[in-house]
Amino acid sequence: MAANFDPVARWYRFLEMAAFGGALQRCRIALLDEVKTAERVLIVGEGNGRFLEALLQSNPVAKITVIDASQRMINLARERVNHSPRVTFVHASLLDAATAIPSVDLVVTDFFLDCFNESEMYLATKRLRGALENGGRWLWSDFAIPESGFMKLWSRTVVALLYDFFRLATGISARRLIDPHPRFTELKMNLIERRVLSKGLLASALYEVK
Numbered sequence: 001m002a003a004n005f006d007p008v009a010r011w012y013r014f015l016e017m018a019a020f021g022g023a024l025q026r027c028r029i030a031l032l033d034e035v036k037t038a039e040r041v042l043i044v045g046e047g048n049g050r051f052l053e054a055l056l057q058s059n060p061v062a063k064i065t066v067i068d069a070s071q072r073m074i075n076l077a078r079e080r081v082n083h084s085p086r087v088t089f090v091h092a093s094l095l096d097a098a099t100a101i102p103s104v105d106l107v108v109t110d111f112f113l114d115c116f117n118e119s120e121m122y123l124a125t126k127r128l129r130g131a132l133e134n135g136g137r138w139l140w141s142d143f144a145i146p147e148s149g150f151m152k153l154w155s156r157t158v159v160a161l162l163y164d165f166f167r168l169a170t171g172i173s174a175r176r177l178i179d180p181h182p183r184f185t186e187l188k189m190n191l192i193e194r195r196v197l198s199k200g201l202l203a204s205a206l207y208e209v210k
Contacts, residue, residue: 009072023198027141029054030195030204038062039108044094045112049077063084065102069093094124098128101131103157113180117173129187138207146200155201
């Protein structure tokens with residue numbers, strides 16, 4: 001059964017702020033300055049539109065397609081950006097073969113790939129890589145697990161609790177956090193820049209097609 005974020009859409013920002021304050025949003029926009037020149041953007045799993053709003057404010061020319069499987073999240077995002085004519089919303093699952101994926105010069109996945117099990121993540125990244133033209137970039141932000149120290153144990157605990165909650169609340173298939181960076185390498189993408197936040201619990205990275 002596909003994940004359904006409709007039940008948590010109205011409360012998502014409250015839950016995020018209660019658990020992490022502004023840390024997740026800081027992670028989403030950590031590398032925003034690096035993508036100001038993108039002209040055609042695909043955002044998948046945008047949620048309630050907080051990154052979308054920031055991108056529209058920083059980039060005056062981009063035409064943006066948002067694909068999200070939650071209609072309620074789309075409604076919130078559309079209202080947040082005042083029904084901007086520069087944004088096209090598509091209510092669909094990325095994993096559905098019938099979902100059309102436009103060709104773009106920037107793909108954005110913020111706290112999205114962590115919802116998938118390994119086989120789904122493989123398919124999702126394959127489809128998104130196919131949308132990128134030569135020189136295209138991919139902006140990724142998500143939870144991370146530090147390699148050692150107290151924060152490794154703390155991060156594992158936090159992430160495990162999040163998976164327990166979202167599996168129950170939304171039906172996501174993932175049971176653990178999968179590091180997507182080896183997959184980006186397989187897809188022939190170079191790491192341009194990486195930022196680590198919240199002592200390693202969060203990270204944002206920008207990749208470019210080789």
